[in-house]
Amino acid sequence: MLKKLIAELIGTFWLVLGGCGSAVISAAFPDVGIGLLGVAFAFGLTVVTMAYSIGHISGCHLNPAVTLGLWSGGRFPASEVIPYIIAQVLGGIAGAYVLYCIASGQPGFDLAGGLASNGYGDHSPGGYNLISAFLSEFVMTFMFLIVILGATHKLATPANAGLAIGLALTLIHLISIPVTNTSVNPARSTGPAVLVGDWALSQLWLFWVAPLLGALIAGWVYNWLSPNPDD
Secondary structure (H helix, E strand, O other): OHHHHHHHHHHHHHHHHHHHHHHHHHOOOOOOOOHHHHHHHHHHHHHHHHHHHHHHHHOOOOOHHHHHHHHHOOOOOHHHHHHHHHHHHHHHHHHHHHHHHHHOOOOOOOHHHOOOOOOOHHHOOOOOOHHHHHHHHHHHHHHHHHHHHHHOOOOOOHHHHHHHHHHHHHHHHHHHHHHHOOOOOHHHHHHHHHHHOHHHHHOOOHHHHHHHHHHHHHHHHHHHHOOOOOO
8 A cells, every 4th residue: 555655646746747847847938938738748748657657556546536536436445545645645745846946946936926826717827717717627627537437447448548548638738728727636736836825725625626526426427337337
């Protein structure tokens, strides 16, 4: 169990450092910035690389919503849900802290920029309101779990699951970065919010409630859809 938790911590650390790091450090870098497309691919690539690195150790959840969705879909034991979530949140905070240490080495860096925190209203990249943000996070997480549960089903092709899941996360970011900066992952949201504080912490509730609710319902729905509900 300890090895599983450490793997989840390392994997979530990489997701936050790689994904949020691309947004903070590289997205608008003068002349050669990677932009929204690059950030979306960065998040997807963190999942793909970890899926094939630690998937055989912990299952490579990297996300409290994924853990909860797998539980509600009958794929994960209830006794391991809380330990996994704790490890993921700690990994997310560690990833955000290392990102802060790197980014703060640039003259003029200011945490007020948000460190890729998720937000709505005045803190949404596109100015989207709370209802739009909640709906986006709920639906994107719901579909993310449908992809995960389907791609990892024994009747699918599990060897390719990591690629399908990484591409799904890339697509999710391409759709929803302008709305909320894209969370679909409470641990990813918590890491930057802890360091930024202020508005990022006050809006953090949405990036727990909406993804967890979307994942929970997706698990039930896929379990009903599945040709082998017990698998």
